[in-house]
Amino acid sequence: MLDYWTSLQPPTRLLFAIMLMIGLILYIATINLRYGEPDLTFMQLWQTLSVEVKEGEDDLAQFILFEVRFPRVLMSLLAGAALGLAGVMLQGSLRNPLADPSLLGIAQGASFVVAMSIIYPEWLPDWPLPILCLIAGIFTGAVVLITCGSIRSTIRIILAGAIISGFFATLSSALILLAPYDRISGAIGAYLRFTAGSFSSAYWDDIYTTLPWLAVGMPAAWFCARSLNLLQLGDEMATGAGLNPRKARFIMILVALVLISPVIATVGPVGFIALFSPHLSRAFIKTGNAFHLMLVSSLAGSLLIVSADVVGRLWLYPIEVPAGVWTIILIGPVAILLLSRKLKRV
């Protein structure tokens, strides 16, 4: 089976991979749309989708489907696609297979801003949270790159990332620990839920907030694919091909931040998706071609998050378990294995 798969031409593998992932995404998304309160049969789901509600009529099932389940599924798909894509951008531009928003401290920087917005909203300027997260992400990303000195050293970047993420994680803890009691009552639950990454309160408003960013970030990432391919050949060859590697890396990291920031601001830093999706895709389609990788990694990210969200929503129903908890439980051990293998090679 594996031999047969490897023997296929790359475009055929890509096509199969895309079809398989879309099929799985549709299947799991349908589960997410069907089950809850109320459960819907396929027929009811179809009817609910197709029947137009007359003005003045109050259809609860339709409300739940359109206002609760649809935006949640859509948000999980968008977040997965954005993180999967950002993972390819970060790993490719830094030429570091372990690059990920959490390992680079970007997630913790943005989480610190969100912690502040929960506990001390008056300390922050009255700007949209994605912009504040973007600024925090750019700041932490810049600090990591400045402190590590060399963008090509895997170990240095990971160490600098670990230091910066530790720094911001501790700052967030200090913020909570030093807050007066009346400020933190109930806030700890909200903060922990956020840091895990949850879609339980993802509604259309969140999609409207996220979409403009992704509408810029996703095409921009696609335009970076050629440069990403050139960077894989090494800086000298990339320069020979007319690319300015430093400038290209800067733009790619910025694009990755544009993809990551709105996701973190709305649903939190869902763990391991940006790290794992590119690896899963590479293993699946057996190519490092950024054009292919971007497509499949986006779909893989969406598939992983929509699956985690279905488990988080339905496993202990009606209790909500953040999707990020499941991504860490399910993907975490694989990611740790991956990390140990990659570090041994360094």
Place this chain on the structure above:
Amino acid sequence: MKLLNKLTLASTILAASLSAHTAFAVDGFPVTVTDAAGIEHTFNQPPKIGCDWYGCIEIMADFDLQIQASEDSGAQNVFYTPAGLPKYIIEDYTNPEHWANAEVEVIMTRVPVSDEMQALTIAAPVFYLHHPSYGESDQSGFQAYIKNIELIGQLTGEVEKAAAAKARFNAVISNLKARATDETRNQKIAILFGRDDTFRGIGKGNPFCALIAEIGLGECVIEGSKNAEVNAEEFLKLDPDWIAYSGGEKSYKDRKDPVWGRLNAVKNNQVFDTAGNRYYCCSTRGLIHALQDFSHYTLDNDIRLPGKLEDFDPTKSPLVAVVK
């Protein structure tokens, strides 16, 4: 030199005999009290109490006793403490040295027993109070808080003050029970933590929920005793009649999510921001504050709002005063 030794020994014996004399001079001591974790504690005189938990601070305030030390500066500001602020503030409650420096003779916390707290026994014995939302003990619901009053009453020798605090709380219950109706008994209640647009709230097993059910002011709709997040669709089905919104700096008026606007409690304007945050924890004093707030909205607008926790004196609560 010999004379000096004799003098030292004599003064030590004198000090010991004086100390023993003081210890035996206190009525009811020595006393042995078993805490919520089943650990026995014996004291020859009322110990200097260090509070690591709000339940302890509130009961001490109820008894009009000054606390020797409390765990952080936030605690002292939240509660009305007629006897004055704690003598010492413990900056790091996990550090036994801080407790020892504050000269506490017992550290009061709540179940469950933890290694972190047990490590403090180097400084002073750790006494566990009941808290049904956090750990296992033989007390559940608001009875756990009544039991805590009894425990601290025994420990401090303030049995009369304990009896007064219990009587005050029982008076509130009787008073409200007398005013409960079939309508209030059947009310469905949700108490939500509103820091984000989720439906995280306190469950039926929480002391406040157990208390309003006992009094006849309504039933909490969220199952369990933990503060879990309930799925939005399920919450819509639970459809509470009243929502008490404990959002800290955030008001329920800030909520914009579509499920929120669909709830009957919201449509019927039966939602209110709670005064303070004593709905979910930690003593009968806190519960009286929460009950006064709750009954103002759900029972009778003439019951005045309790105001800030730091100004709240339960002895002057209308819920107590009405009872003869």
